[in-house]
Amino acid sequence: MLNEVSIGNSTLRTPPIGIGAWQWGDTAMWGYGRAYGRADVEAAFYAAIGTGLRLIDTAEVYGAGQSERIVGDLVRQTDQPVIVATKFAPLPTRIGRRTVLRALNDSLSRLGLAQIDLYQVHWPFPIIPIEMLMDILADAVDAGKVRYIGVSNYSEAQMRRAHAALAGRGLPLVSNQVEYSLLHRTPEVNGVWAACQELGVTLIAYSPLAKGLLSGKYKPGSPPPGLRALMRKHNGSALERIQPVIQLLTDIGAAHGGKSPAQVALNWLARQPSVIPIPGAKNAAQAGANAGAIGWDLTTDEADSLSQATLEWRQ
Numbered sequence: 536m537l538n539e540v541s542i543g544n545s546t547l548r549t550p551p552i553g554i555g556a557w558q559w560g561d562t563a564m565w566g567y568g569r570a571y572g573r574a575d576v577e578a579a580f581y582a583a584i585g586t587g588l589r590l591i592d593t594a595e596v597y598g599a600g601q602s603e604r605i606v607g608d609l610v611r612q613t614d615q616p617v618i619v620a621t622k623f624a625p626l627p628t629r630i631g632r633r634t635v636l637r638a639l640n641d642s643l644s645r646l647g648l649a650q651i652d653l654y655q656v657h658w659p660f661p662i663i664p665i666e667m668l669m670d671i672l673a674d675a676v677d678a679g680k681v682r683y684i685g686v687s688n689y690s691e692a693q694m695r696r697a698h699a700a701l702a703g704r705g706l707p708l709v710s711n712q713v714e715y716s717l718l719h720r721t722p723e724v725n726g727v728w729a730a731c732q733e734l735g736v737t738l739i740a741y742s743p744l745a746k747g748l749l750s751g752k753y754k755p756g757s758p759p760p761g762l763r764a765l766m767r768k769h770n771g772s773a774l775e776r777i778q779p780v781i782q783l784l785t786d787i788g789a790a791h792g793g794k795s796p797a798q799v800a801l802n803w804l805a806r807q808p809s810v811i812p813i814p815g816a817k818n819a820a821q822a823g824a825n826a827g828a829i830g831w832d833l834t835t836d837e838a839d840s841l842s843q844a845t846l847e848w849r850q
């Protein structure tokens with residue numbers, strides 16, 4: 536039985552690691568339908584759920600709705616408890632209450648559900664003021680279409696505004712989903728993580744494996760496939776720079792009976808207060824391995840040595 540944590544000030548409880556579902560249906564970034572497909576992601580779902588994981592993160596933009604459809608099909612098939620988190624995409628064409636509610640209804644219909652457990656605003660909205668947007672989402676809670684509200688990619692100031700606006704409606708802001716990993720420690724220095732702890736908001740950590748880099752399988756000369764190879768963090772010199780971190784993860788994993796670098800990296804994140812990483816997985820092997828990142832503890836010395844070794848990514 537895995538330990539469980541609450542998501543913010545909500546009744547939603549989950550082991551301190553979730554499942555990212557961007558990979559489920561997305562071809563452009565992840566190659567869904569080429570190197571892996573529906574059977575693989577279904578197996579990933581059952582591998583994760585079978586270990587007791589239950590927080591699944593999707594978004595209306597992932598695979599242009601395909602990820603929500605797959606998540607919905609799977610959630611409706613299982614009798615295991617699942618927390619469905621999806622995201623509203625604040626596109627510039629969505630300028631009013633009606634367009635937000637239409638997007639919510641479309642997500643509900645793709646998911647085949649009457650209610651979304653956690654509805655997140657995918658990125659800060661340039662058009663609708665935060666207070667007005669939170670008011671619209673609070674109405675969706677009152678209407679029973681959404682259980683809890685979260686945000687994503689919000690700065691400290693933006694999440695404080697969202698939190699205050701919802702508090703005015705008697706509702707909690709339960710999460711801010713931002714990029715956080717050993718190779719991207721910005722939330723520690725930009726005020727987001729501290730504000731999460733102060734306000735009782737869960738920091739849902741996306742790209743917790745730095746899009747696969749922390750698995751250690753990518754090296755100079757063998758970069759990740761597809762669009763990732765074009766990213767600054769994934770080029771030859773960046774891959775060179777992370778090798779000492781991978782070596783440390785490997786050494787620490789060896790001291791824990793052969794935990795993989797990815798498992799050690801995820802354990803480091805999951806042990807932080809108010810943080811829930813949501814690694815993406817393409818197949819059952821990855822999902823099962825990621826679930827094995829919790830249920831055991833790094834020592835304080837090991838965690839500190841990882842923090843020290845990744846100071847250059849703390850900016």
Ligand SMILES: NC(=O)c1ccc[n+]([C@@H]2O[C@H](COP(=O)([O-])OP(=O)(O)OC[C@H]3O[C@@H](n4cnc5c(N)ncnc54)[C@H](OP(=O)(O)O)[C@@H]3O)[C@@H](O)[C@H]2O)c1
Binds near residue numbers: 565592
């Ligand atoms: N809110 C946002 O703006 C935002 C942005 C990005 C992501 N997200 C969410 O966060 C989730 C996770 O982030 P992410 O997908 O960007 O990156 P990630 O979780 O850091 O990396 C996922 C990738 O790493 C590789 N991988 C996963 N588990 C592995 C294992 N055990 N061993 C070896 N390789 C493994 C797989 O790719 P390969 O096998 O191809 O290497 C997988 O697709 C997404 O699914 C999505 O739900 C949200």
